[in-house]
Amino acid sequence: MLIFDLSQPGRGNPALAPAAPPPADDIPAAYLRETPPGWPEVSEMDAVRHYTRLSQKNFSIDTHFYPLGSCTMKYNPRVANVLAMQREFLARHPLAPEETGQGVLACLYELQEMLKEITGMSGVALSPMAGAQGEFAGVAMIRAYHRARGDEGRNEIIVPDAAHGTNPATAAMCGYRVREIPTDGNGDIDLDALRAAVGPQTAGLMLTNPSTLGVFEKTIRAIQQIAHDAGALTYYDGANLNAILGRVRPGDMGFDVIHVNLHKTFATPHGGGGPGAGPVGVSERLLPYLPLPLIACENANYRLLDERDRPHSIGRLSANLGNVGVLLRAYVYMRMVGKEGMKRVADIATLNANYLMAELKAAGFAAAYPARRASHEFIISIKELKERTGVSAMDVAKRLLDYGFHAPTTYFPMLVPECLLIEPTETETRQTLDSFVAAMQAIRAEAESDPALVKGAPYTLPVRRLDDVKAAREPDLAWRGA
Amino acid sequence: MLIFDLSQPGRGNPALAPAAPPPADDIPAAYLRETPPGWPEVSEMDAVRHYTRLSQKNFSIDTHFYPLGSCTMKYNPRVANVLAMQREFLARHPLAPEETGQGVLACLYELQEMLKEITGMSGVALSPMAGAQGEFAGVAMIRAYHRARGDEGRNEIIVPDAAHGTNPATAAMCGYRVREIPTDGNGDIDLDALRAAVGPQTAGLMLTNPSTLGVFEKTIRAIQQIAHDAGALTYYDGANLNAILGRVRPGDMGFDVIHVNLHKTFATPHGGGGPGAGPVGVSERLLPYLPLPLIACENANYRLLDERDRPHSIGRLSANLGNVGVLLRAYVYMRMVGKEGMKRVADIATLNANYLMAELKAAGFAAAYPARRASHEFIISIKELKERTGVSAMDVAKRLLDYGFHAPTTYFPMLVPECLLIEPTETETRQTLDSFVAAMQAIRAEAESDPALVKGAPYTLPVRRLDDVKAAREPDLAWRGA
Amino acid sequence: MPFIPHTDDDIRAMLACIGADSVEELFDEIPAEVRCGELNLPVALNEMAVTRLMEERAAQDGRWLNFSGAGAYEHHIPAAVWQLVTRGELYTAYTPYQAEASQGTLQILYEFQSMMAALTGMAVSNATLYDGASALAEAVLMAVRAHKSAKRILVPATVHPVWQEVTRTIVGAQDIELVTLPYCTEGGHSVAEALAHYEGQEFAALVIPQPNFFGVLEEVDLLTDWAHSQGIRVIAVVNPVSLGLLKPPGRWGAKGADIVVGEGQPLGAPLSSGGPYFGFMTCRQELARQMPGRIVGRTLDLDGKPGFTLTLQAREQHIRRGKATSNICTNQGLLASAATLYMALLGPQGLAKVARACHANTRALLEQVTAIPGVVRLHSEPYFHEAVIALDVPAQEVLRALRAQGIVGGVDVSRWYPELGDAILVCATETRTPEDIQRYAEHLGRIVGRRNQGPACTKLKPSAASKW
Amino acid sequence: MPFIPHTDDDIRAMLACIGADSVEELFDEIPAEVRCGELNLPVALNEMAVTRLMEERAAQDGRWLNFSGAGAYEHHIPAAVWQLVTRGELYTAYTPYQAEASQGTLQILYEFQSMMAALTGMAVSNATLYDGASALAEAVLMAVRAHKSAKRILVPATVHPVWQEVTRTIVGAQDIELVTLPYCTEGGHSVAEALAHYEGQEFAALVIPQPNFFGVLEEVDLLTDWAHSQGIRVIAVVNPVSLGLLKPPGRWGAKGADIVVGEGQPLGAPLSSGGPYFGFMTCRQELARQMPGRIVGRTLDLDGKPGFTLTLQAREQHIRRGKATSNICTNQGLLASAATLYMALLGPQGLAKVARACHANTRALLEQVTAIPGVVRLHSEPYFHEAVIALDVPAQEVLRALRAQGIVGGVDVSRWYPELGDAILVCATETRTPEDIQRYAEHLGRIVGRRNQGPACTKLKPSAASKW
Numbered sequence A, B: 001m002l003i004f005d006l007s008q009p010g011r012g013n014p015a016l017a018p019a020a021p022p023p024a025d026d027i028p029a030a031y032l033r034e035t036p037p038g039w040p041e042v043s044e045m046d047a048v049r050h051y052t053r054l055s056q057k058n059f060s061i062d063t064h065f066y067p068l069g070s071c072t073m074k075y076n077p078r079v080a081n082v083l084a085m086q087r088e089f090l091a092r093h094p095l096a097p098e099e100t101g102q103g104v105l106a107c108l109y110e111l112q113e114m115l116k117e118i119t120g121m122s123g124v125a126l127s128p129m130a131g132a133q134g135e136f137a138g139v140a141m142i143r144a145y146h147r148a149r150g151d152e153g154r155n156e157i158i159v160p161d162a163a164h165g166t167n168p169a170t171a172a173m174c175g176y177r178v179r180e181i182p183t184d185g186n187g188d189i190d191l192d193a194l195r196a197a198v199g200p201q202t203a204g205l206m207l208t209n210p211s212t213l214g215v216f217e218k219t220i221r222a223i224q225q226i227a228h229d230a231g232a233l234t235y236y237d238g239a240n241l242n243a244i245l246g247r248v249r250p251g252d253m254g255f256d257v258i259h260v261n262l263h264k265t266f267a268t269p270h271g272g273g274g275p276g277a278g279p280v281g282v283s284e285r286l287l288p289y290l291p292l293p294l295i296a297c298e299n300a301n302y303r304l305l306d307e308r309d310r311p312h313s314i315g316r317l318s319a320n321l322g323n324v325g326v327l328l329r330a331y332v333y334m335r336m337v338g339k340e341g342m343k344r345v346a347d348i349a350t351l352n353a354n355y356l357m358a359e360l361k362a363a364g365f366a367a368a369y370p371a372r373r374a375s376h377e378f379i380i381s382i383k384e385l386k387e388r389t390g391v392s393a394m395d396v397a398k399r400l401l402d403y404g405f406h407a408p409t410t411y412f413p414m415l416v417p418e419c420l421l422i423e424p425t426e427t428e429t430r431q432t433l434d435s436f437v438a439a440m441q442a443i444r445a446e447a448e449s450d451p452a453l454v455k456g457a458p459y460t461l462p463v464r465r466l467d468d469v470k471a472a473r474e475p476d477l478a479w480r481g482a
Numbered sequence C, D: 001m002p003f004i005p006h007t008d009d010d011i012r013a014m015l016a017c018i019g020a021d022s023v024e025e026l027f028d029e030i031p032a033e034v035r036c037g038e039l040n041l042p043v044a045l046n047e048m049a050v051t052r053l054m055e056e057r058a059a060q061d062g063r064w065l066n067f068s069g070a071g072a073y074e075h076h077i078p079a080a081v082w083q084l085v086t087r088g089e090l091y092t093a094y095t096p097y098q099a100e101a102s103q104g105t106l107q108i109l110y111e112f113q114s115m116m117a118a119l120t121g122m123a124v125s126n127a128t129l130y131d132g133a134s135a136l137a138e139a140v141l142m143a144v145r146a147h148k149s150a151k152r153i154l155v156p157a158t159v160h161p162v163w164q165e166v167t168r169t170i171v172g173a174q175d176i177e178l179v180t181l182p183y184c185t186e187g188g189h190s191v192a193e194a195l196a197h198y199e200g201q202e203f204a205a206l207v208i209p210q211p212n213f214f215g216v217l218e219e220v221d222l223l224t225d226w227a228h229s230q231g232i233r234v235i236a237v238v239n240p241v242s243l244g245l246l247k248p249p250g251r252w253g254a255k256g257a258d259i260v261v262g263e264g265q266p267l268g269a270p271l272s273s274g275g276p277y278f279g280f281m282t283c284r285q286e287l288a289r290q291m292p293g294r295i296v297g298r299t300l301d302l303d304g305k306p307g308f309t310l311t312l313q314a315r316e317q318h319i320r321r322g323k324a325t326s327n328i329c330t331n332q333g334l335l336a337s338a339a340t341l342y343m344a345l346l347g348p349q350g351l352a353k354v355a356r357a358c359h360a361n362t363r364a365l366l367e368q369v370t371a372i373p374g375v376v377r378l379h380s381e382p383y384f385h386e387a388v389i390a391l392d393v394p395a396q397e398v399l400r401a402l403r404a405q406g407i408v409g410g411v412d413v414s415r416w417y418p419e420l421g422d423a424i425l426v427c428a429t430e431t432r433t434p435e436d437i438q439r440y441a442e443h444l445g446r447i448v449g450r451r452n453q454g455p456a457c458t459k460l461k462p463s464a465a466s467k468w
Ligand SMILES: Cc1ncc(COP(=O)(O)O)c(C=O)c1O
Pocket: A070, A071, A130, A131, A132, A133, A164, A166, A167, A208, A212, A237, A239, A240, A261, A276, A277, A278, D328, D329, D330
């Protein structure tokens, strides 16, 4: 049932709109709309009922274990929502002068400073609205840096083959050619290939660490060295920061840029796909290029820095300050976790991942990198099961839904066949992990005895398995009337 | 899964409590608890997940059509919740002086005045915390009135047999004997029986109008007259006020007391069983006895009246002001409905009930009072179907759940065998009513063809039909450890 | 019209089905002479306007630093509590008459009952009454029902005075006599000397408040054992948060209390000018069928799967009508849900910390204010998280002066206990910081401004054997 | 630790399963030389303390009467919107990669796309971009991709100046040239005279803002037809609320716009100091596969039942990597849900009323302020719900003086358009009452205090053929 199916011409909610505004008779007719948009006309109650019921069809952290690798689906503290949605914060206009926003700016400034400390970078800008935009800012700064030095020949960005899709896409958006380098059998970057790839054409190297394979790059210093020796700058994709909080700081390791995903590491909600926030941090030499605005504290007064303060900035990425409401939620979370808690987050995220990997291994599942420690996540491959039974990673994922678990990330990184990238996060109990293992075992048993059962999953959700091919071949992207 | 099943000794949420308060070493050990209460020890996320998932197991107005007769399950405006839960309102201490509460008191005072206008009574007290407490206040005032006049012999309250259980229960609580009078075949009170029942022993008559049979007492003037002539006072159970808003005022009809259920007529939420609010209104002669506190406006200043102002009051029913948060929600609703809207509420509530009754009759269901107009609700009887197929009103009710509708009120009023008391309210669309009729038809067809199917319902809910007898015979009222 | 979805077409079509010409016609059974004219109400406001109005009203009430308790206590409520409780499925459901469609509410109430039973140390709990005061009245009625012959109840003067009034209002009609037990004005508690007076008399129950209205701890073991030795049942009146620290009524004396009631507000309900709160009641197993209010039980479904349902309904008005244990119908269910979340989130250790912090803060407050010349604590017995302080200047003036500093400084108790003179009941829960407490003490010191020793009081109040 | 459920026993048992002696050991693959020392961060606050802190911060920012627009607009948001959107199931889910477990989010996004397509008069919509400004940048990239040869875009100077900056930042790296189209300083709009200059040149697109940054209505039919006559695609930049009143881009000129983008904030997002908002994008059917961002499609499940899923993913970074239509991954999904609720609750008639009320209020505001000597509206062309007023006293001083009265009085535009002198962009949406407007005008009158005629400007700005 679509909301359109509940519509009745003439129905509406008069109390939600101004009573009877005068006609806009001073605007020439040529500018005006002739027929109203084909929106549904429903009562407030029917809308509330429709969307309440729709919401119940979702899996979410608040309802299910959600071990979606690379996404750090941890608990989103309710208090952060409450405090970020205070009326004064919500009502403030983005262009209202700074004196009307000293409270919110104080939070943002302190957030900026805390992120500097956690990442070990010299400066942080909060405005990128997601990880990918943080990446964009980072690569744009790398570009600005080389340009400022007249080093115009650098037109390549090096990206490991296991990288998240946003890395190559960002490099391309910044006008770079992307050069992929392979990963070795242990999950580390192939150093020889890297050495062979760098050169005067290399503008930068984008590295995710722990990598999307769920392991810490053991040769990270060497990678860093090779890139820097070639005159390239190094980019740290901090989406996996949860694994290293309080243990390793990208800035200390010599990285030039990092973005962090507040909607992962710092517990802001994912909202069914966003909003997130992807602040970007930089080393000393990239400071002048940080995107605007930045927040400064001058004589206990908070102020936004603009083009006049920072003439070399790469510019702006959003019309305003970025996703302020998300930033406030992260701020609340970070103040609650505090000095003592940061490392503990990484500790327990890592403990949970290694425990779950150990248990799954014990249950007969193949870890992609069995000799390695898991970081905060790890990969198992269903390849062997698939070869024997025809049950694929996707089938296992769908069947997990029937068992009341959101599926891990499937088929990413593409490097590992039939992979499931599993990230439990630190907010899950051992009991939950154990019940997940039990479900995986049960599904394996089903795959052995009745593969069709698993291949037909899910059975208990609002819909059975959906036809993606049809969706793409015959796109139905908007309701066009009954 | 109970919350206790998620518990692990030593787990907890340190951030939700003060860090490390000093021991209470100045309190002698004899006063102290030795072992902590056996509460669950769970993480915040697990609690959120547990209760979010539990909530999804409920039917509610926000998810389902809920035609529970006598309960006026109308839409509860979300805005009322938001505005009543503003921080300043929530944080105010009940004994903080009036100057710190002029905002909230202004709302309450205006609510008091609006209720006076709507009911036509001379005074209203807001403190009763539900309809039954309003009834208590009302009957207690009747008692105080007779006592004050030295009319001590009146020890009976007359209650029609169709009355809600709270009426006789309240009369008993106030120390009265309850005398029931019958209803005639048309759903009206048997006037002869009433005439025979009244006398010098009659303290009062409690009348629900429209009655719980879903019809307007046509002889209400006569009823009133008979009672008053006998020196009795008349009580108007206003739980069904929704049917007569803006059309009839109990005060105009000469009633001495009325209670109204804000959680019915004025759209405050029912909260899974409460809180509600049952303000009580009185005629001139009962004014001195109103329960405390009352809210007065003196020189644009709001003040609570207490025993010093109102020495004849029956006293207090709650430690404070009553369910203020509920009162605020009703206030918001009433301000939004306004002068123009009140009558419209009754109009459409009545229209919906009569339409649904007509459609169900057309579909072959037997209305209990086919010759009468429905008020805002009406009764159908499943008696004939039960005799033929064995399918009872309860079975139909349970089967309706499978069709996605909350059941009407069953077996109340007890007068009508196998009855369903159906109250659609004005906030439901015609389409919803039509789909309810379709479900009723389908269930009837099932009863004819496969009665066991209906008797086994529900099938699609979190549990199958529950064993009430076992629940009462072997009461398991609290978890006692794993 | 707001919230009404009907279009003109709908109305026409529906009238046609009914066979009526107009909506007016649907009201044709209402005698003409009882119809009313147009209501004199304010015109409708749209959502935007009512929002503006209510935001202004809230702003008008402002924000205050609160040191008042006296039956309603400011506690930190975890944000998750009300975020969840206001979910539509809980907020807009009603009494779970259809158990299968209400397993959410029912299970929560079962968990609530379990936690309340555990907290108070009793066997069973109901699923709320209106508030603490009316719960006390219901307990009195229950004790009288259970006793069969006695209609007298012994009530210490240290029970919250408004609760005493409410109880009198509610039980008064049933010829129940509430006899006041005097208290020791020095200790601030009920004492053996006062009990002696009632030795051998018939009472259905003795009420024991812990802590009492003055914040003072009563000698609950002594009082309980005395009552039981006299064949009198014990109604405990407790603050639920205090039970994080204090002995549960189930452990009072040799046999424990018989009925326990209290105000549930401290468990997750905001202060809200007084409501909605909830009353709780727990009792011994054998009294379960005497309880008022809803009770949820665990049972099995047709498939043998556990589930929850309202039970022991034969006690209730909708079945037993005039013979029910109470007239209560709609209760304070949503507050029980909030309390369940509060209890589950805090856990036993969290509650203990809250209780300890409340005590420690009040202790710090008392230390600081009693260092002010002219300010003394009035009672000598131990306290939980509030206490009466005596002043040598008019209490109302002091409170007014504190208000000018943004402080709601406590409750003037002279209205109920004139014998105490200028005295205010102060409370510092876990929500008060050291800076808050210091701020209070500094302002109070400035306001009081001179030295005085209040005379110690050595008499029982009210005089023994007084009744209401 | 907050939010971490592990007991010491848990940790011990888990380490045993792993076969590690300590948590420390799990980090043994991290080279010693990269480990860091202790972080210098504030100590943890508990929920109570952080609540107090944040409430104080919010109180510090206060409450203001707002007359600023300039890309972010104060509208009444029905209370139901955020009460529902913050339900855990929507708030804490992620991108619906597992369609079967995400039908809630997916159907809402499908409904969102449907409503946005209907609103703008286009065939298809994506499921949000970051904000309006970055959506414009994405539209520029899309137009260039679709055109294949031209890498130049004609951008009126009347497009929001910050959006121009953002677009430049984002597309700058791809050698795309943004050419500024000058505007008529008297009318405040883009005119045929300016277009003439570019006749016959190759452009991938002409951007048309409606209303433009000055609040002025552009001659969209003329501009659209001109562009199409030149083989140039049209990127419409629209305020979605204005489309309750104004012609949808799909109807501009003979053929309609090709791509439509805008800032979605007016549809249900609070002002929030600038975010989160969302960018929207709709386009012609044939451009669908050039779109950036998530798109939801309706399909069938194994049983033939309809359902929803992410589709056309071959455009996206997680499939196409370096060749994707954009790098966007996480978008502003929750804001799309809020917008869907906003649109469903208001309905077409409600939106029309909001739009009309915005216009009427701004009209009333302009009537009152231009009656003040020395205050004039700067432009002559029709406007929607904001306008530039010129002052004969320093704009910053006026704004400061208004602030002293609790009023945020508009946006000083001289930073971006120095040629306008002392000029502020003012806006009165449906949220401003007649009293608010009068209050503004009275204070402004008092502040300005004397009479002046601002000189009319007769030049195109910036001079024709200027580029960034
Ligand atoms: C490793 C990695 N890098 C970058 C990103 C992009 O972040 P966002 O989705 O916030 O744009 C992600 C998120 O999916 C990620 O997992």
